[in-house]
């Protein structure tokens with residue numbers, strides 16, 4: 001499967017000459033295989049994806065981890081939603097009270113947005129997920145609730161033996177009694193176990209994290225501990241804080257890695273990067 005990163009920022013877009021390398025758009029990743037296109041989150045990065053759609057696509061599945069604005073802000077600007085011949089499915093977590101449709105419509109309706117969700121020419125179908133397993137084309141997809149404010153899921157996408165795990169907003173340190181020493185009881189563990197590529201929240205420096213415990217995000221240190229516990233093969237830090245420049249993110253990485261060695265590859269997610277995971 002081919003994985004393309006369209007947006008890496010958390011919370012807010014951060015377009016600035018100081019963050020050229022890792023990008024300024026909020027969370028969006030596409031996963032393709034043949035004519036199957038799955039999109040993880042609809043942050044501002046989805047706009048560029050919509051403008052450069054691979055040919056031959058007639059169905060698009062958008063998988064939302066949760067409905068915080070940085071993960072849905074690009075939806076109304078995603079051109080394929082205005083194509084009546086495009087079949088669009090939107091998948092997202094079940095809420096406590098209101099349906100996914102009702103919650104999405106809060107944003108996709110006036111006065112926040114001029115066009116109503118139900119009036120979009122592609123007439124998107126809405127599917128609620130929680131602890132779910134489902135197939136889209138060649139992909140076997142698992143979703144599971146993870147530790148973040150409000151109903152939030154992470155995703156595990158399997159294609160043959162290749163595994164991608166996507167958890168842009170996640171605070172595993174709060175999702176376990178003795179993090180990182182209880183895999184079976186740690187939020188997100190089953191989704192990430194043995195993944196070839198893990199995209200994981202690494203928004204804060206340790207200093208920034210202390211007054212923000214419970215906000216649902218991680219430090220790079222916690223992302224490293226989580227990746228090591230889950231025995232992944234490659235970890236990419238994701239959901240960069242909008243106030244961090246390229247240089248600060250690099251510094252954050254050096255601080256977190258120090259002289260330590262990890263049994264997996266570690267990198268910083270950058271907008272525009274493409275990864276190929278062979279089916280195996």
Ligand SMILES: [Zn+2]
Pocket residue numbers: 010011027068070071168169239
């Ligand atoms: Zn977020």
Ligand SMILES: [Zn+2]
Pocket residue numbers: 066068148169216
């Ligand atoms: Zn969030």
